[in-house]
Amino acid sequence: MPALPAAVIFDMDGLLFDSESLSRDALMAAGRELGYSFTLDDFLQLVGRPWATNRVTLQEHFGPSGDLEAFSACWTRHHHAARVSLALKAGVVELLDRLDELRLPRAICTSSSHEDVRHNLGLHGLSTRFDAVVAAGDYAQGKPAPDPFLRAAEVLGVAPADCLALEDSHNGVRAAAAAGMRTVMVPDLLPATAEIRLLCHLVATDLHEVRALLS
Incomplete structure (x- = not known):
């Protein structure tokens, strides 16, 4: 990067x-x-x-x-x-630790509810690791519209072009790219298609690879 x-x-x-x-x-x-x-x-x-x-x-x-x-x-x-029994994805804690070292603010931007976010973060002791949460109800249009990511950038006080967006879904990648953010896809159930690769700075194997990108 x-x-x-x-x-x-x-x-x-x-x-x-x-x-x-x-x-x-x-x-x-x-x-x-x-x-x-x-x-x-x-x-x-x-x-x-x-x-x-x-x-x-x-x-x-x-x-x-x-x-x-x-x-x-x-x-x-x-x-x-x-x-x-919800499991944490590989590299989450290590990436958050790296962001702490770099003093970089971070937000969650999701189509899920605030209640789901609170539950998931609390289950893994991550409730204090994010500066902001943008969830269902916080924006006019959901992904693939850019609204959720634009709202997250606004809450953090950072220009969208200066944000790195991390996504696993096609519509999430489309939304982040439409918001003008540098976008990295970490595929989960959906593989990166040719269209999606064109929208991404990188398609990473996991969040460990994203952490290395910030080294």
Whole structure:
């Protein structure tokens, strides 16, 4: 990286925590319980998108007779039951330690709720490691619109062009790039496509590689 960023903005699900796999398994479990069939591709369509968008996708999947609210409650119940075993992704603590050494501010920028962020950070003792959290309800349009990342930069008081954005999803990469940020993808369930690679400064194997980038 030619110059250090002035701030680092993290996605949460699939980047900091291995939560996308939990969400996938909870979706499949809810589908089995309520009689709906899902494939992995069905789930991947939902990754990195706000709930308002996913509501429409799910209702189309169910058809007009499908009970979206009942499914959402069931999915949430399975997800909450599983998240006590939520794992931290490789390199998170080491990268945060490096940002402390560099005195770089950092924020979380997510489509998840503030409650989910508090739970996940608290579970791993990371509640004090971020300067700001931008979550669902804090912006007009969700990813792939740039609004979440622009809001995070505004909260940190840093120009978007001076921010490094870390993402695992395609829509997250699109949002960060549209915000004018230097973007690094750390793939989780979704591989980097040719389109996505063009939007990224780097596609990294894990957050250890991102830490090395800041050395």
